[in-house]
Amino acid sequence: MKKAFTRPKSLRDVETHYCPGCGHGVAQRLVCEVIDQLGIRGKTIAVCPVGCAVVAYDYWNFDCCEAAHGRALAVATGIKRVQPDKFVFTYQGDGDLAAIGTAETVHTANRGENLSTVFINNAIYGMTGGQMAPTTLLNQKTATTPLGRDAQREGYPLKVCELLSRLPGVAFLERVALDSAGGIIKAKRAIHQAFVNQLEKKGFSLVEILSPCPVCWGKSALQAQQWLKEEMVKTFPLGRYK
Amino acid sequence: MNKKMLMTGNEAIGEAAVQAGCDFYAGYPITPQNELTAYLAKRMPEEKRVFVQAESELAAINMVMGAAACGRRAMTTSSSPGISLKQEGISYLAGARLPCLIVNIMRGGPGLGNIAPAQSDYFQATKGGGHGDYHCLVLAPGSVQEAYHLVFLGFDLADQYRTPTILLGDGMLGQMMEPLIVCSSPACRPGREFVVRRKRLPTKPWALNGCQGRGPRVVKSFFMQNELLEGHNKILQKNYAQIKNKEQRCEQLYLEDSSIVLVAYGSMARIAKAATAALRKKKIKAGLLRPISLWPFPAGAFEQLLKKKKKLRFLVLEMSCGQMVEDVRLAVNGRAAVDFYGRSGGGIPTEEEILKKILHRG
Incomplete structure (x- = not known):
């Protein structure tokens, strides 16, 4: 009998540390499925961030490099420039990519580095216990915005796809959401496109994945998915930005 | 060629x-x-x-x-x-x-x-x-x-x-x-x-170059468990x-018979070298110890000097308010006098200033 569903070869058979209902496990599996499909596991080098996905290298079955908080795209630039024939991607959260690493994100994109980035936007700092992220929604309560994010005080949620869409070095930008089975399929398609672009030397590609963080949002897994679908997408409209 | x-x-x-x-x-x-x-x-x-x-x-x-x-x-x-x-x-x-x-x-x-x-x-x-x-x-x-x-x-x-x-x-x-x-x-x-x-x-x-034909490699400095990090630190x-033990490097000038040893590195050592020659002309037995490796600090050279000679005086010269002098004092460990002269902010100790410092103390 044909086996219809298996663990991707790029994903190790280990337990992850992610919380119940977290989107990281799904997103990382999608990355692995795409790498398997493209047959590029043997030439892949991933750059793991600081944040919840810090130990992604324990789950991924290919070469990985650590990076300091916010510096993943600088490390990836170094890797790709000396080995342009390898497939290099970063996997980064919102704090990493859009707060402490904003300069690296904008300038790597602007240089048009031939890299792919998987950007997990869950509107909160998960690893450190639920503080405000650059992408936290207005009025969203976090450990550091106990009364809710106030635009006058904390500014507005940072829209990465919209921001990068004006840069000529960027080849591909799409925002997707892990809010349903359909959303997950679309996310995989976007990751596939971002990865293929690099293989075809098209320049910088980024997929922004809206992803649930039930524990830090103070919601059940189901409520979190609902909130993602109904609230988060209002601030972060889905679709292709470039 | x-x-x-x-x-x-x-x-x-x-x-x-x-x-x-x-x-x-x-x-x-x-x-x-x-x-x-x-x-x-x-x-x-x-x-x-x-x-x-x-x-x-x-x-x-x-x-x-x-x-x-x-x-x-x-x-x-x-x-x-x-x-x-x-x-x-x-x-x-x-x-x-x-x-x-x-x-x-x-x-x-x-x-x-x-x-x-x-x-x-x-x-x-x-x-x-x-x-x-x-x-x-x-x-x-x-x-x-x-x-x-x-x-x-x-x-x-x-x-x-x-x-x-x-x-x-x-x-x-x-x-x-x-x-x-x-x-x-x-x-x-x-x-x-x-x-x-x-x-x-x-x-x-x-080195990371893709895991084709081998197991995956990870380059990292993160070790979540205490004992793992301690083990990693022990390796370091x-x-x-x-x-x-193996990589201490320094240049030594006239140290065989010196009673006063100038210690300086980099550009400062060039001026110290000229001062050493000027002192020798004045029949003062001056020498120069120029660290080339700053870490590891060439403490071994100090050890040898102090073993050979009982009465020594060191003058550490720096284009700073006194930083390397701390390593000299650690190496000497109270066995000889260690003086310091330095200038900072673009000030550079001159040959004349060095001579004055030594001759004045006499």
Whole structure:
């Protein structure tokens, strides 16, 4: 009998540390499925961030490099420039990519580095216990915005796809959401496109994945998915930005 | 085949890096080392190597981390304020045991300070600089020619011990022009010593180049469990002990019969050398001990001196308010008088000032 569903070869058979209902496990599996499909596991080098996905290298079955908080795209630039024939991607959260690493994100994109980035936007700092992220929604309560994010005080949620869409070095930008089975399929398609672009030397590609963080949002897994679908997408409209 | 050229220290370091097989350079403009970045912007592409002008010093050192993680020879250069920004990355490089060369052409500090030559980053370079229990190997050239040679040595030692290595020069060394003998064939770069050492360098079985035909590799400095991190730190400390044991370097001048020993490194040592000669003319038995490796500090040379001679006096000279003098005092450990004379902020102790300091004390 044909086996219809298996663990991707790029994903190790280990337990992850992610919380119940977290989107990281799904997103990382999608990355692995795409790498398997493209047959590029043997030439892949991933750059793991600081944040919840810090130990992604324990789950991924290919070469990985650590990076300091916010510096993943600088490390990836170094890797790709000396080995342009390898497939290099970063996997980064919102704090990493859009707060402490904003300069690296904008300038790597602007240089048009031939890299792919998987950007997990869950509107909160998960690893450190639920503080405000650059992408936290207005009025969203976090450990550091106990009364809710106030635009006058904390500014507005940072829209990465919209921001990068004006840069000529960027080849591909799409925002997707892990809010349903359909959303997950679309996310995989976007990751596939971002990865293929690099293989075809098209320049910088980024997929922004809206992803649930039930524990830090103070919601059940189901409520979190609902909130993602109904609230988060209002601030972060889905679709292709470039 | 050797060629004699007139070059600035900055350019000589750049040329040496190219010849030493530097595959990747990332830097950000800062005075007084801009000629180095500009030199490599021209030379690296000529040799089909990578040159990147980064958006910041943070990005530059992390780009170096990426290239180093692939097993390539990588370098970044900057000056004091820029090196402060690189400290986070240097800590990660040390933690992940990645070799690379970091050049600091020091200027006056603290803060924005000024762009005049200084030696006030000694503490930062030799004591770790970033967070965590680590050291970088630190080499301090005293001339343009030596800067050229130490780039080769720096890359080799970095590879041999899997550690970031710092070349610590100052604005004077970076900016001044001197005759430089450039070796055009690999066999003479710089001398046979290089060839022999090169052959003994370890391979890089940790380098990231895709897991085709082998198991995946991870380059990291993160060890969540306490005992794992402690074990990792013990490995680092063992490596540092070996470096301390084997890589102390210094120049010694007239030390056989000296009763007063001047201690100075880099550009400062050139003036100290002239002062030593002037003192000898006055029949004062002065000598010079010039550390070339600042970490490991050449404490062994002090030990030998103190064993041979009971009555000694040291005068430490620095273009700083007194940093290396602490290591001299640790090496001497109360067995002899250790005096200090230094100037900072672009002030440079002159030969006359040094003589006055010694003759006045008598």
